[in-house]
Amino acid sequence: MSHARTRLDRHSWKQNQEAVFSDSDFVWEQIVPLVPEVAREGSRPEWTVEIVRNKASGRLTLRYAIGGVVRIYGKAYFDSSTAAETHKCLTHLWLKGFGRGSNLEVPQPLGIIPDANLVLMRSAEGTSLDKRAASGTIEAALSDSRLAARWLLQYQSADLPKLRAESPCEKLEILKISDAIAKVAAECPEHSSLLIDMIHDLRSVAPKSNAWPPVVPMHGQFRPAHVFIDGARATVIDIEKLCLSDPAKDVARYCHVLLKTCLEERGDAERYGRIAREFVAEYRAHAASNLENLPYFRALLALKGFAKLLKNRKVEEIQRQWMCQAYRAEFERLVQLGQVSSLAA
């Protein structure tokens, strides 16, 4: 049906584009003119291209290395309007406070190749926060997390024109989680009672009225792996498909991915917990009222993580069970927190 057709369309698009992006003429005629230091040279140095991300969604991430020193990233989109929108937002942010030297940065946009739905940008400098969170001193990791919170706060106060606002039901993501859980319930019906109980609990911490905190630009994939730290500078990548939404959603995503990474990598739970708490504390110190719905969104992500694990057969059974318990405990903690907050309000 339509899901399958879209998947096929995207698959075929990716196959075509991979060939286009590896073509010498394309590189010299379309890419190089957008990279001033290479274009100025006039020579044709060696280049390589690598597909660094190619998931089921309608996008590809490429890395070009030109002349051994210049490294640029390309993001190609199945949908032409997403490419144009991404380029516009990235350029706007770069020019309005997130440019070089601001310390809270986005990758420098180099241009867009409209015929290929391809946006080009420089690579972010530094090391991603997921790597820094896993090793090094805890003080450094906490400092990184505070910097990430400040980046998010500044980003959420940016004035990005003509961004679409998520509707109330869209913000809540209840249909999205229903879809994710449906797949689990069909495969593992023995867990359906538990999942229904969890949906009831989730509802108990859902917003109680149509009055939401004011919407802000949402990154949508604000996770430690997308935050690059270089000294006192934070650069956040993956600026695409932006919209306006509840500010707590990006905060929830960041905390959730820290937990997920910790569980998957069998990391130090105490350390990851502190890093997440530091992030929330720094954020809360500047914009506490933005976090009204944080327990709901964190519980939503914990439920999603838990449900996906129920049918996961790739993880070793003992670890899978242990991770399920951890997600469930986190979910229950957040529900309790949300219920207490509701009562207090």
Place this chain on the structure above:
Amino acid sequence: MAESSISDSAKVKQTLALKAEELIAPEFIESRICPLLEPGAGASASDCDARIIQNTGTGRLTLRYVFDPGNVVFAKLYDDELGTHCHEVNRELWRRGFNKSGRYRVPQPLGFLADHNLFLMRAVPGTPLGAAFDGDSSIDLVSGSREAAEWLAALHLSSLSVGTPDTDWDSLKLFRMASRVIKAVAACPEKLDMVRELMALLEQRVTTLAANRFSVFTHGRYHHDHVFLSPDATSVIDLDRCRPSDPAKDAAEFIRVLRLTAFKEGFDMERAELATSAFLTAYLAKVPRAAATLGCYWATFVFHSLLGGLKKSRNKGSKSWDQLEEFYIHEMKRALDFGR
């Protein structure tokens, strides 16, 4: 959870039934109900036939007191705060013209006994619109549906606002839908793709619902069985769930239940189509702004019904489950096309 819900429901039912025993005793009727009736009515507990007429475990129990055929009182016993809410809504609507002086009415409120959480009201005149499905020739489904539309428009155009405004996700019952999806696909995993496809279609529509939309005072359970028709009046009962919300919620619920009942009972579907059209034409002429979201609410409510039925996949009325499933899908797609 399903098991605990069943036992909770049985417990609630039993508790209310126990409380109701006192409420049908002659001493209670004499001391608490008769004083609420007109002094000249000559109502006496000894002549009263009092009985429980509904107790389905929802936390509400309905009692009927028949003093004589022209003097019938209904009472609703609650186990929560809905009793005071319903009394307030009923009293306000009655005061604002939904009374004997007008065509569009609610039951006349007689009083609220706070110590028992019991709301008392007079019976409304007429026959329920739903009698058309039982072969009652005095009720015409088409003209009755038009009357139902007029009553609903009168409610939606009133300036009354009692209770907490509905959230979008509650008015669409999205959390309940999530639970139903789980139950449905756990029982029928082979239907997963179908459920997901329909849910994706629904999501496209639901996500277009704007924030801060037009809101009115809604009924919340607007079914044909709650609409009573008589030559002089159209009256609507069951005001428990009245609250400010999207007007499309009531209109969508009405047409969903009407059409599904007609289909299940093997009623003439051309007649049901005419009734749908009469209802929508009359209602949208008065509340045109509801058209923008009607398709979304209609499709969502049909999807709820489909999920509810899928779990058991049982035949209903004169229809097999396969026929019902096909009907639901057709109705849902039709609803999604509404207003486009």
